[in-house]
Amino acid sequence: VKSKKEYNLREALCWLLPIVIGILMGFTAFVVDIGIEWLVTFRYERTKSEIRSGGDGVALPLFTFVSVSALFTCVAGGLVAFVEPLAAGSGIPEVKTYLNGVRMKNLLHVKTLVAKLCGIMFSIGAGLIAGKEGPFVHGGAIVGSGVSAMASKALGWKLKGKYANLFRNDVDHREFTAIGTAAGVATAFGAPIGGALFTIEEGCSFYSTFVFWRCFIATCSGVLTLHGLVEARHTMFDVSLAKLGNHRDFGLYSDGDANYGATFWYYVWEFPVFVLVGILGGLMGALFIHLNVKITMWRRRHIPVSNKMRRFYEVVAIAVLTSIILFSFARSSPCRALPADVAVEEKFNEEEADLSGEDAVSEGEHRYFPQLWCEEGKYSVYGQLLMVPLSEALRMIVHLGETVDCEGTGCQAEIFPSASLFLFLVVVYLLMTLTYGVSAPTGLFVPSLAVGAAMGHLVGQILQSSVGVDKITINMHTYSILGAAASLGGATRMTLSIAVLVMETTGAMQLIVPIMLVIFVSKIVGDFFNEGIYDTHIHIRGAPLLEESGLSSSHRMITEKVTIGDVAKKELVVLPSRIQLRSLVEVLKNCSHNSFPIVNGAEMSKMVIEGSISRTILMKMLEHRLGLYNDRGAAAVEGEAERATTGAHEDLKDAYTLPLDQRRRRHIQSQLEPRIDGDPLSLELLEFELNQQGYLESHVFVDMTSFMQQNPFVLSPETSLSRAYHLFRTMGLRYLLVGHAQPVVSGIITRKDLTEEHIKISIGKKVRRRLRQRD
Amino acid sequence: VKSKKEYNLREALCWLLPIVIGILMGFTAFVVDIGIEWLVTFRYERTKSEIRSGGDGVALPLFTFVSVSALFTCVAGGLVAFVEPLAAGSGIPEVKTYLNGVRMKNLLHVKTLVAKLCGIMFSIGAGLIAGKEGPFVHGGAIVGSGVSAMASKALGWKLKGKYANLFRNDVDHREFTAIGTAAGVATAFGAPIGGALFTIEEGCSFYSTFVFWRCFIATCSGVLTLHGLVEARHTMFDVSLAKLGNHRDFGLYSDGDANYGATFWYYVWEFPVFVLVGILGGLMGALFIHLNVKITMWRRRHIPVSNKMRRFYEVVAIAVLTSIILFSFARSSPCRALPADVAVEEKFNEEEADLSGEDAVSEGEHRYFPQLWCEEGKYSVYGQLLMVPLSEALRMIVHLGETVDCEGTGCQAEIFPSASLFLFLVVVYLLMTLTYGVSAPTGLFVPSLAVGAAMGHLVGQILQSSVGVDKITINMHTYSILGAAASLGGATRMTLSIAVLVMETTGAMQLIVPIMLVIFVSKIVGDFFNEGIYDTHIHIRGAPLLEESGLSSSHRMITEKVTIGDVAKKELVVLPSRIQLRSLVEVLKNCSHNSFPIVNGAEMSKMVIEGSISRTILMKMLEHRLGLYNDRGAAAVEGEAERATTGAHEDLKDAYTLPLDQRRRRHIQSQLEPRIDGDPLSLELLEFELNQQGYLESHVFVDMTSFMQQNPFVLSPETSLSRAYHLFRTMGLRYLLVGHAQPVVSGIITRKDLTEEHIKISIGKKVRRRLRQRD
Structure with a gap:
């Protein structure tokens, strides 16, 4: 239950955090740019000076050119092979998949960020045929995700307190990740509009002007920070002289020199x-x-991903190959007189x-x-x-x-x-x-x-x-x-x-x-x-991506003609709302589903839906011993409520809890090593703990009523796939339940009923009561 | 039931029609620009030459300045007051309301287009404080709507044939209208990106990259057409010399002269x-x-809208006032020496x-x-x-x-x-x-x-x-x-x-x-x-606009805390799926709802929902005598199926029909004058007709089963308003039914099930059978 203050804070942070993301990305881009500049200059200028000093010799310049390239690639390749495999490539496919609603472990870790951005410096420094833009998209996503969560697993840092989990739900997290992506593109290219559009076109499956606008704020502050820093560096931090706005990332001359207006033209024909x-x-x-x-x-x-050494050797080999080929062609190049107007270039x-x-x-x-x-x-x-x-x-x-x-x-x-x-x-x-x-x-x-x-x-x-x-x-x-x-x-x-x-x-x-x-x-x-x-x-x-623009004519035809009844899986794992803890743990162990429909216990066979609950929330419940009670209907053990860290449920304090003291847990954990610290409690550990505490006996039950999501989306089997597709995309769903609804209709609601004025006027009293009740 | 060919044609037209819209808007803008140029030049140059010839005299120039203004305003104001009141103002609020899902009569008529665009020429020509951009938005919307419908009521023209109604449903119509809006903004401003973004930000409540992309195609072809025409006019149609790309609508010099790069700068401080x-x-x-x-x-x-004469006098008075004020200030102006560098301006x-x-x-x-x-x-x-x-x-x-x-x-x-x-x-x-x-x-x-x-x-x-x-x-x-x-x-x-x-x-x-x-x-x-x-x-x-960006913090709080059960209207008018024609006509006459839930006839009191049907479709059914049968269960009169013009239902040919020959209808119509030709049949006329033909007797029934929309959205009363709000916006709904669902779940569907590969692989046979069945 959120208070008015919380709403206002949320509102303010929705606008402030994109600025923070932008500024962070601007700084990041500045540092990476300097790194790239330094590495690139080192390699090319070294080689050139070898050439100039060595006269006609080939061996020494070639050796310099290739060996520096190999050395730099070792860093880049090593970071990927031995530190974080997800830092490979551009990262755009991975981020796109994530934003489309598919989770991926480690994708948004700080470790990945560091490996990716250090890696790209050395990739480009080594002269690999690569650009920095893709990695910046990925980097931006990580920054956006970290800022919104106000926590980082890898750094072991987590903002605590009442308001720390404002944005720790799925939807907000994805929005901020998208905003980070936009800031990444924008700072990589120095292109604020393009960055925002990139995210809209490639990233978000759920668009809203609200997100768009925040993306744009992030891209603008990012580009401004970057250009401000570049300009400040150039003018030796005499800000009064730092003229902004005439950088073009792929421009050769400054805007002042090249009159772009006069430069580009074309004819109708x-x-x-x-x-x-x-x-x-x-x-x-x-x-x-x-x-x-x-x-x-x-x-x-x-060269499978699992074989780290081969992957490492491969990238070094490609870098060496690239260097040798480029060098050989340059060496065998014809010479040509300088153009007459080269003075202008000076x-x-x-x-x-x-x-x-x-x-x-x-x-x-x-x-x-x-x-x-x-x-x-x-x-x-x-x-x-x-x-x-x-x-x-x-x-x-x-x-x-x-x-x-x-x-x-x-x-x-x-x-x-x-x-x-x-x-x-x-x-x-x-x-x-x-x-x-x-x-x-x-x-x-x-x-x-x-x-x-x-x-x-x-x-x-x-x-x-x-x-x-x-x-x-x-x-x-x-x-x-x-x-x-x-x-x-x-x-x-x-x-x-x-x-x-x-x-x-x-x-x-x-x-x-x-x-x-x-x-x-x-x-x-x-x-x-x-x-x-x-x-x-x-x-x-093999990631399940639902892309609207990618809907081909044939796919569209199929989705319009096929109903979801044809596609739906009939083998459901359902849970009653009250279940033996032992059975629940068994279900979690034997079934890898991410979400479970909860059906009316009395009519289990008819499967009348009551709600649904996600695996994450179930794990959190078990971890914090929430909702447990013994078979006589009272809470299994009375104790002070412990507030769970997930933002998804705010009713936790009403639930029963069964605390486990931290010293004991650490002891159990140490018995179950090796496991990565800070990760959510694994199921094995949980089972071990619960068993130790004797909760797996038959009289301990779990009540999920106050934790489940009520009213999950249920569509009739006759609904067309295209409608389901649209719902999945726009509502960011992970699953949909299929069922014969035959609902008994009790009312109708039109657009007009949803406007603020209408709500206030027509049912003002009710709203006020409701707001009071739940506040 | 659509065939594969129809899908492909649709696909192609989805891309071709925006180009057509763009080109039409480009031509329109060219003509309007020339018109404005001519009128504006006439007024100002006339006045200036009076001044130059008359020495110090004020009367004659003032008279010219004011009277031409009044004259032009008479045309602009007259078009609005006496031809089409909806041509007043910018039209942006109206178009925005329409795109948000609220209908408005006459908004998208050709008559409105002509009144608006002719009117804006004379408004600007008269020197009213007005710009052409808003009217172009409205004009673009009309063009987009007309092109998608491939029909125009006012022109009495309508494309006939099998494929004419491809885009005559609500969603497509709104999308094309939005595309037209984008083309309008773009051609008014010469700004292709801005035009597309305008529509996304202001117009569409249902965004998709698909629409965005088509908007952009329309804006690009529009701007290209406009600039091509301007350039062609300038180079006397010697296209080999026509250089494109250096127009700026609010630029004073061509891009070649003003080096924008060197012109704009700013400092950090x-x-x-x-x-x-x-x-x-x-x-x-x-x-x-x-x-x-x-x-x-x-x-x-x-000065109410109904009082045409007052409205007319008002606008003329304002034009006269504007002219006199501007003229007086110009007359009392001090003189100043020309700047030294004015030669450059030459x-x-x-x-x-x-x-x-x-x-x-x-x-x-x-x-x-x-x-x-x-x-x-x-x-x-x-x-x-x-x-x-x-x-x-x-x-x-x-x-x-x-x-x-x-x-x-x-x-x-x-x-x-x-x-x-x-x-x-x-x-x-x-x-x-x-x-x-x-x-x-x-x-x-x-x-x-x-x-x-x-x-x-x-x-x-x-x-x-x-x-x-x-x-x-x-x-x-x-x-x-x-x-x-x-x-x-x-x-x-x-x-x-x-x-x-x-x-x-x-x-x-x-x-x-x-x-x-x-x-x-x-x-x-x-x-x-x-x-x-x-x-x-x-x-x-008082239009019910649901705007996402306009959701204030307080409104958001309300929508999250209030359930739709609180807001829903409980007084429903429901229909059984089979009903006496007489009763149906009574319901249509006495109740102005735009849509009716259809409940299971047998359990009318329990109101188990079967589907819903819109007023428009009911009217079409009655107009074409579709779905009528007598109380013995057979069709009332056998006859050849007449294809209704609405695109919403393609099952019409399976239904029973009861033709009425055209001569007879015209006779009835002439009895019921005055009514506007080409408008949909009014309920009164329909009742009159049906009565004349004896269909209002008690044994004639209507069967709506094959015409109703099956599976309308039904949400549980506990659903939060914010979810309903989101659904209304993203799915473009007009209403939502509220009911206790308690559905019996039979399956689950995940994102993965919706990908094309999965559908093809896992249920390939079923899909093929289904596609065959319905083809």
Whole structure:
């Protein structure tokens, strides 16, 4: 029973906690970014300086490049293999599954957070084909979950007190996890709108403007914190000078330098070409998923999750392979004279350098045109894209040349030779396919975007050369961005959120309509072949995901034509509301169901439903000896009520309780080692305890009446599956009972009856009495 | 019973129709924009040329200014008063109510569309303090509704055939209406993301990514069509040169000229000032709503909707008043020397001129600095803001000076004298409060934004003068945009969607975080005093709106503590499944309920529920003589089945029917004139017909078994109101039955059972049989 004060506190925290989540994620992102910057710079600059000092030698630079990569990967892979296996991959499929209503152990532990975020620093530092965005989604989910619970199992910390369990129920917990996800995406990309939309599109199955709005507050405070910190670091903490708002995560120049307004344009007649880009993106995505599934299947057989050493060796091997391949191509690269307008490039913005992780540009070297083994005044064509971090390559493909006025001269078409782009496209695409799924934190967004940008740029170049360079200027930046969007769309099959993410991170607000078009086309093409990469991986794992947007026409037809009576399991394990403790423990031991319908004891055979109770609550009842009584109807042992920590039931103090002193419990626990501390009491321990205390004798009963959920959803067997599907999604249900209702109707309620005014006016007295009664 | 082909067709149309809606809205917006441009230019240029020719004279220009305004208002007001009263105002409250599940007659008629859109052209042309955005929302809703129904009552057109009624059910109709709304907002603002978000935030109570995605397709195709047409018009239909993507609806310069990236910036320490702007916006909004409610109440008493002439006179009077006030202030304006850098302003972009409706700038006059009664080289300070269309004033306050590099010089602070801004703020604010609610189409967005922009600009100027002009440059554009956002937020209490709308229409992508902040603050401040203007007007009308975001803490507490048993009406009108036709007609006549529970005939007193049937379907049954039989159990008259036009029941052909030839019906109709043609058959006419045909005799019965909705939602009286509330919103229910269920449970269904794979694998045979059976 909640008091008015509690409602108001809840209300306030609903808005304050998202800000806390955002700020925490902003700090986290700042630290991770600095870590990545440091590791990346270390590896690339080390190698470059070896090259510059060693003249034509290959051995030493290669050794540096590969060994640093292997070393960093050992950290990343080790964290996953030996610390927390759930830190592998992007984490998006897992978080998506969780938000859809399926539980997963350890997914939201602090240990996973640390392993994931440290891991991603070293993954990217090692030059694996990976991005930080996926891991940030997972990290955000963990932060959101921890903040809402105001507790952490791994840290052994838990807020106590009357109001500590305000948000410790399922629904709130999932909402805050979703909000954390949004903050994670937003801080990874520096994209507040995209982050909120990502969560809505991919995460929540139960949408409400209330959640949306809180997501947005979290993303805004996150991005503001991150940019504020970056800016403060740059201006040496002279806040009066720190100008905010001109960061673009995938921008190459600051907003002040690159006039995005003048940079992106397109013509009406280019739309068919955009469709082509969309088709190519869809095909690339579908092929990537197809190949990746094959590799995943092979990996499952030969490098199973249980075999930690093999998993570890695999990821190191892939890192070494990646390094050798990239290095070899860069080494065999042709040299090319620096573009005439490279001077313009020199005035790059310091702030951007901070963000991109290439702070320490060696003196005398042109920032975006690495000399490597080339002579003075020339640059390495392949090295320009292959010997830089992946996100830097992406930025260059999309934005390089933005500060040069190329209209009419066609100079932008010349910045990247087609051969270099094509090589980048093929090499990174294949490595990305191989890498996604290894035992290290790896995000998919940046690789997919980079590959797509190269594809788009190539299409643009082909188009430019076919219409003629001097006639009309095609905008390469437009094509790179569209290609990136199409490729990401083809791989993830997300829609609105990636459109906005791409727009926000590149500053290409003009292109929102063509971006939408290519993503739409690429989704249609991709869906023709297979599901998105995340859903595919979810299905490989066999999690029951109910996705509305994923409802295919055939699935929809089935759900509309089949009734739930056809699908429902008839083998129910039901409990009477009063049951022998011994029998209850037996049921819990022998049946793994998560929830039990409670039927009217008198008419057990007819199974008239009274309520339902979840396994968690039953365990809590047993742990705290709640609701026990002996067969003479009185409580088995009188004692002071102990308040259970679950937020689901507030009537606990009315129930009977049977305390067990803590010293005794610790003694019993020590007998039952090894078990992880802080975990909920295991059933074995409970049974042992209860047995020791003699509660398993036949006269001890449990009364679940005041603990069960009354009025569970019961649908008639004739209800269509589609209606059940909708209920599951929107109400966040875990199960539904099926039964012939034939209810005796006693009244009707319309929308009007639910408005506040109506309740207050028409039944004001009753409400007041009711509120008083229960307060 | 739907076939596979029908499902596929449905699927395809679900995606194609939004594109159609978008394109239609794009064309509509293009035509309306041209209309507004023409009318606005006519009035202002006429007046200006009178001034220039008449020297110091006031009478002739004043006469022109006022009389043209009065003339145009006569058209706008006349359309509302004498053609369609629902065309008044913005239409957003009405559409919102409709989308929330409350029906409203004539709201979605073509007649309303024409009256609204023609009306808004003349409202704006007349210089009323109004914007076109609200009416476009309403217009979009009508287009969406019409496209989905593939019919129009007013046009007397209706698609016939097997597939014509695919979307003629309630849910689809509402979804398409929502999509139309999104397209309306998007084309009015040129903001595809904002349009989609607007609908999600304000319109839909039942959200799904499916709808969201289709909204976005509609908004994108709408904006693309509109900008394509504008561009085509500008380039004289030489499409190869038509560059797209650099339009901003509230931009003053094209994206190519104004480097938005360099234009907007802010410092960390400005955040407290932003909070102040938010507070001011909230206060302004709350006061506006408070005053407007007073005026609306007064208006209801003295100028009721029924009194058409008074309503008409009122709006003309307000237009005359507005004109005289604006003119007088402009006339008494001081003169001021043109700014030194005005030359820069000269290179305004032709495209922008097209969009803004000021094409015909007289030779020798500076575009943004009207000379009016001033001598050469000077401009009229008040006239600059008061003698231009409202949207142009908004654009100037926000953007003027964007092409001039003012950093360090503080020149931008000097563009508008504070006096002029303050005057504009007060005058437009008061006129806006007076105007909203008159009998003419008027949108609120533009006036509210304009007033807010002036407020923000003033705050910025005060801040600049207090920190010192030479020390640090405050960005006035930033303040104007934040002020505009705060003001709109304070008036409408919308959040995310207006943040994105403001961002998209001004190009201020950098400012998304501060925009969010001010809107959040302004909402909190405003909510402290009253509800948003739309909700206020909805409540004045007494419509039962169930809004999730509007759930206050107290309301939430009530809904959680009160059960539906407390609220439900116990006086039910129930029907048995078989009933005498005569009795049914009596019930329909004497009881205005929209839906009737059907109870088991044998146990009428116990009221065991069998299903429910809506009034609409009952009327359709009677109209088409479906389900009639005589008391000996056979069909009353055998005849060929006539397919009813409602999409809700597809079993009609199995039912008995009793045809009535059309000639005879027309004869009966002519006897019952006057009634509006094309409307559904009225109950009186039906009774008359049935009586004439002798069906009201005692032996004719109606069998509703195959027409009723089986398994209506029945909740136990102990269910909390909050659960019912959630069900009403997410399932789009109109009513819920209350009853003691005590169902006999026969099975359980979990999430996993609903996945496509599971259904196919576990009960494949059954599904196939079922699909065959019903195909």
